[in-house]
Amino acid sequence: MSFECSTRNWFRSLLTLALLGCAAPAPAAAAEMWDSIPPNPSVDFVYAPPKSQIYQRTYEALKQRRTLEELQRFVSPLRLPHHLQLQTDECDQVNAFYNAFDRSLTLCYELVADFVANAPKTVSPDGFVTRETAIFGSIIGVLLHEGGHMMFDMFDVPRFGREEDAADENAAFVALEFNEDVARSIVKGFAYAWKTGGDPQATSAFSDEHGTASQRLYNTLCLAYGGDPKTFGGFVDQGFLPKARATGCAEEYNQLKFAWGTTIFPYVD
Amino acid sequence: MTCLGRTAAWSIAVLFVAVAFHAAARAEGVDTARLGQIQISYDPPSNANFQRYYEALKSRRVLERLQSFMAPLRLPNKLTVRTAQCGAETTAYKSGGPVTICYELVQRVAAVAAEHTDDPAERTQILDGTFVEAVLHQLAYALFDQLRVPIWGRKDDAADRLAAYVMTSFDDKVALTTILGTAKFFQYSNHTWTGADFASAESPEAQRFYNYLCIAYGADPITFHFLAPRPGGPRALPRLTRERGARCTRLSPVSVNISEYLQVRHAFDLRIMPYVDPDLLIKVRASEWLLKEETPESPQ
Numbered sequence: 001m002s003f004e005c006s007t008r009n010w011f012r013s014l015l016t017l018a019l020l021g022c023a024a025p026a027p028a029a030a031a032e033m034w035d036s037i038p039p040n041p042s043v044d045f046v047y048a049p050p051k052s053q054i055y056q057r058t059y060e061a062l063k064q065r066r067t068l069e070e071l072q073r074f075v076s077p078l079r080l081p082h083h084l085q086l087q088t089d090e091c092d093q094v095n096a097f098y099n100a101f102d103r104s105l106t107l108c109y110e111l112v113a114d115f116v117a118n119a120p121k122t123v124s125p126d127g128f129v130t131r132e133t134a135i136f137g138s139i140i141g142v143l144l145h146e147g148g149h150m151m152f153d154m155f156d157v158p159r160f161g162r163e164e165d166a167a168d169e170n171a172a173f174v175a176l177e178f179n180e181d182v183a184r185s186i187v188k189g190f191a192y193a194w195k196t197g198g199d200p201q202a203t204s205a206f207s208d209e210h211g212t213a214s215q216r217l218y219n220t221l222c223l224a225y226g227g228d229p230k231t232f233g234g235f236v237d238q239g240f241l242p243k244a245r246a247t248g249c250a251e252e253y254n255q256l257k258f259a260w261g262t263t264i265f266p267y268v269d
Numbered sequence: 270m271t272c273l274g275r276t277a278a279w280s281i282a283v284l285f286v287a288v289a290f291h292a293a294a295r296a297e298g299v300d301t302a303r304l305g306q307i308q309i310s311y312d313p314p315s316n317a318n319f320q321r322y323y324e325a326l327k328s329r330r331v332l333e334r335l336q337s338f339m340a341p342l343r344l345p346n347k348l349t350v351r352t353a354q355c356g357a358e359t360t361a362y363k364s365g366g367p368v369t370i371c372y373e374l375v376q377r378v379a380a381v382a383a384e385h386t387d388d389p390a391e392r393t394q395i396l397d398g399t400f401v402e403a404v405l406h407q408l409a410y411a412l413f414d415q416l417r418v419p420i421w422g423r424k425d426d427a428a429d430r431l432a433a434y435v436m437t438s439f440d441d442k443v444a445l446t447t448i449l450g451t452a453k454f455f456q457y458s459n460h461t462w463t464g465a466d467f468a469s470a471e472s473p474e475a476q477r478f479y480n481y482l483c484i485a486y487g488a489d490p491i492t493f494h495f496l497a498p499r500p501g502g503p504r505a506l507p508r509l510t511r512e513r514g515a516r517c518t519r520l521s522p523v524s525v526n527i528s529e530y531l532q533v534r535h536a537f538d539l540r541i542m543p544y545v546d547p548d549l550l551i552k553v554r555a556s557e558w559l560l561k562e563e564t565p566e567s568p569q
Contacts, residue, residue, distance in 0.1 A: 152421075158536035160413075160431055161422015162480070163529070169421065199467060203456075206475035207510040209529070214467035219423070222470075245468040252424075252470065259419035 034066075037073040045072055045086040055090050055109035062088050062112070071143065077269045080154050096142045098149035105146050107139075115139060118196060128240065129192045137189010141220075144171035144186070157263045164210040165219065169256050172223040180231050187224040187232070191217050218245055226253030306344040307336045310367075314354035319372035326352050326375075335404060341549040348411050350404070359403075362410035370403050378454060385457040395457075398450015402481075405432035418540045425471045426480060431541075433484035434533045439554055441492045448485040448493070452478050452506065482509055487517040487530025 045068035050059050062068070068086045075084075082103050091097075091108035098105045119134035129137070148170030152159060159166050175186035197213025200206060211219065221241040224232040226249030235241040241249075309332035314323050326332070332350060339350075349367035353360075358374040382395040409428035413420055420427050436447040455478040462473040472480070486496045486509060498511040509517060517529050527535070 156535075157421065158419075158539045159421035159532055160418070160427035160536045160540075161420055161424070162426050162430075163422070163532065165423050165426065166421035199462070203475045203478075203507060204510060206473060207479045207507075207513045209513055209516050211472075211476075212467055214464075215472075218468040242465050242468045245470060248470055255420055255424060259421050262419040263421070 031066075034070050034073055037076055039069070039072045040076045040078060040080065040084075042080040042082070043072045043075060043084045043086060045069065046088075048087055048089040050090040050109050052090060055113065058109045058112050059088065062107075062109075067107075075147070078151070078154075079267050079269060082154055084150065084154070096146050098146045098153070100149075100153045103150070103153070105143075105150055107143065107146075111142065112139065115193070118193075124192070128195065129188045133185045133189045134192045135189065137186045137191075138193045139189075140186045141171045141175070141190025141193070144174045145190075147171075147174070151264055151267075155264060155267050162209065162211070165216075168211075168216055168219055169223060170260070172220050173227070173256050173260050176224060176227040180228075183224070183228065184231060187220060191220045191224075194220070218242075222246065222249040223253050223256060226250045227257070306342070306347050307339050308347055308349045309333065309336050310349055310351035310353075312351055312353035314372055316354055316372075319354050319376065322372045322375045323352065338553060339408070341546045341553055342412075343544045343546060344411075344415050345544075346415055348415065350408075362407050362414070364414050366411055366414075368404070368407040368411055370400070370407070374403060375400070381454060381457050385453075391453070394446050394450040395453050396450070398447045398452075399454040401436065401447045402432055402451040402454075405435050408432075412541060412544075416540060416544055423470060423472070426477075429472075429477055429480050430484055430529075430533045431537065433481045434488070434530075434537055436481075437485050437488035437530075440557075441489070444485065444489065444492060448481055449506070452481050455481075456506070478507075479509065479513060483513060483517040483529050484533060486514065487528045490518055 047059060047063045047068065050056060068088065071086055085102065085104035087104055088107045088109065091106065091110060093108065094110045094114045096105075096107045096111050115135050115138040119131045119138075120129065121131060123130050124134070145167045148167035149163070151157065151170070152163070152166065171190055172187065175183050175190070177183075178186070194213040194217035197217075199212045199214050200208075206212075210216070218241065221232070221235045222245055225235050225241055225246055229250070236243060236246045311323060311327045311332065314320060332352065335350060346365070350370075351367050352370045352372065352375075355369060355371035355373055358371055358377055360369050360371060362368065378396055378399045382392040386392055386395070406428045409431040410424070412418065412431070413424065413427070433448065433451075436451075437444045455474040458474045460474050462475075466473070482493070482496050486493045490497070495506070496509050496514075498508050498514045508514075
């Protein structure tokens with residue numbers, strides 16, 4: 001199933017579900033729900049046409065699905081002190097990023113294509129994710145990660161820990177605010193992106209400001225389990241999250257919940 | 270006594286001389302009446318192998334000196350800082366304290382230093398730096414706890430970054446000794462992480478190594494110029510990569526709005542500084558931390 005086909009309905013409906021925390025509506029109802037939410041007046045968006053033909057379909061699909069329009073409404077409750085530009089673009093790199101200089105958040109066509117290419121055809125061999133979850137969760141997880149960078153900048157959030165870990169934490173925390181099904185999809189899809197990555201061997205590779213793939217995987221699984229052990233207990237039971245780490249996950253989640261509530265929630269209507 | 274054991278014993282003796290804080294030696298300059306919130310304790314070890322570390326720490330009054338160093342902190346509750354036999358190199362800080370430095374860690378640091386370098390000055394640097402790091406790292410946990418500090422990112426990394434920030438907040442000599450000593454200990458630890466090791470809530474030594482160097486380079490790119498991602502500097506110490514170096518020191522084109530150092534400084538100013546006596550801090554900063562007779566004699 002192509003990204004375009006697979007995301008036609010569920011991308012919109014799941015994100016809508018996530019926001020509203022209700023059962024799966026028909027796409028038309030989902031669109032109606034989105035339209036009922038006023039866009040954040042501080043947020044603009046643009047779909048930049050790709051230079052390369054290979055990303056044309058991705059560009060058109062994201063545009064047709066009104067991805068950025070929905071994201072603009074998704075951040076509607078945030079009282080942003082500065083203008084935010086949302087954009088999809090061809091970036092010459094497999095990435096998504098928040099740029100603090102012009103306060104823009106960019107989702108690269110290359111990254112979306114990469115998620116599609118790396119998603120399992122149906123279900124991953126270990127049964128961890130379906131294709132839909134891998135693609136959906138990865139995209140939403142990345143947007144929430146970059147949204148973390150954006151909020152740290154916009155709200156001048158003090159952070160003693162490492163920025164990239166903090167942004168991952170934001171993704172996990174926001175994911176868990178949604179209903180169980182959506183939370184499970186985002187957490188699993190986001191974690192899947194790290195599950196398929198390798199860990200560095202050379203010392204110099206540990207210089208990276210990001211954690212290793214395994215660290216990011218375990219961090220995400222731990223926060224999910226710590227925040228909702230009932231929904232995510234399978235992570236421990238099935239061996240995806242070692243018990244030694246799991247014992248401290250509730251405390252890790254509570255640390256994050258306190259940080260989110262103290263430094264970001266005051267900016268949420 | 271084995272060669273290693275003899276060397277380690279010598280090294281630890283050096284440590285407790287070198288870690289002598291002049292700030293404390295000049296305790297008359299520090300309002301000792303205000304030290305009440307920090308209590309200290311040397312817990313006797315049950316294992317005779319640690320007796321010499323216990324005796325050395327106690328006779329050198331290391332904790333008394335640290336107590337004076339921490340005098341500017343206005344903690345809401347009492348905090349005990351102790352040395353103890355833990356059954357492991359480290360023991361996790363629990364809410365309410367105490368801050369614990371384990372004799373097992375002191376022993377291992379001494380052994381690692383003796384094993385990896387014959388340079389007495391470098392051994393001293395590793396011993397001094399790592400001991401101070403261990404105290405500041407645990408103290409960071411206590412501050413997060415007592416001051417109800419919201420923590421973004423993994424707490425153990427946050428404690429490292431706060432410890433590194435404090436290390437770089439004093440004179441160049443202290444910054445160099447503590448940062449490089451800490452970094453070299455991580456470098457020489459030679460612990461390879463694989464598989465489920467990465468599930469730990471703590472970071473690999475290699476990551477901690479770069480985290481300390483990053484804060485130091487961001488704090489003072491001149492003193493720590495040899496960490497810059499370019500030729501030059503001590504070859505024994507790996508440099509920051511170009512990408513990480515940019516994050517440490519200046520505005521980055523993407524992802525982060527301020528350098529890693531400024532992130533920590535901003536967080537410190539907002540969350541910790543309100544609990545610091547600025548006048549007393551100036552007195553402590555003006556004091557010399559390390560004794561001048563740091564270069565030890567060769568071990569017998």
